[in-house]
Amino acid sequence: IALSAVTASLEEQADVIIVLTISGNVARMISKYRPRAPIIAITRDNTTARQLHLSRGVYPFLFNKTESVPLTKEKPSAGEIEAWQNDVDRRVAWAMSQGKSIGIIKPGHVVIAVQGWRTGSGKTNSLRILHCT
Numbered sequence: 001i002a003l004s005a006v007t008a009s010l011e012e013q014a015d016v017i018i019v020l021t022i023s024g025n026v027a028r029m030i031s032k033y034r035p036r037a038p039i040i041a042i043t044r045d046n047t048t049a050r051q052l053h054l055s056r057g058v059y060p061f062l063f064n065k066t067e068s069v070p071l072t073k074e075k076p077s078a079g080e081i082e083a084w085q086n087d088v089d090r091r092v093a094w095a096m097s098q099g100k101s102i103g104i105i106k107p108g109h110v111v112i113a114v115q116g117w118r119t120g121s122g123k124t125n126s127l128r129i130l131h132c133t
Contacts, residue, residue, distance in 0.1 A: 014037050
C-alpha cells in the first residue's frame with residue numbers, strides 16, 4: 001500500500017498524503033519511498049507520534065478528540081461499519097484542517113488518504129484520492 005500511495009501521489013500530482021495509523025509503520029514505509037508530497041500521519045498513540053518525527057517528510061499529529069470506534073468483528077453490522085467510516089472521515093477532515101493550519105494544504109489541493117478497513121496494526125489496505133475544499 002505504501003508504494004501504491006506514492007505512485008498515486010505522483011500520477012495525480014497530489015499535494016499531501018494523509019495516513020491514519022496506529023503503529024506508524026505505513027507512514028514510515030511511505031516516507032522510505034521519498035514522495036514529493038509531505039505526509040500527514042494521524043495517530044491516537046503518543047509514542048507513535050513522537051517516533052514519526054524522525055521520518056523524512058512526515059508531520060505527525062495526535063488525534064485524541066473522540067474515542068475510537070473499534071471494528072474488530074469478522075462480520076460487523078451495517079451500523080458498525082457506518083460508525084467506523086464516520087470516524088475515519090472525521091479523522092481525515094481533521095487532518096486536512098491541521099494541514100491547512102500549518103500551511104501545507106490549500107483549497108483545491110489533491111490529497112491521498114491511506115487508511116485501514118478495520119481497527120488494528122497491519123490492516124491498512126485502502127487508498128482514496130480527495131480534493132480539499
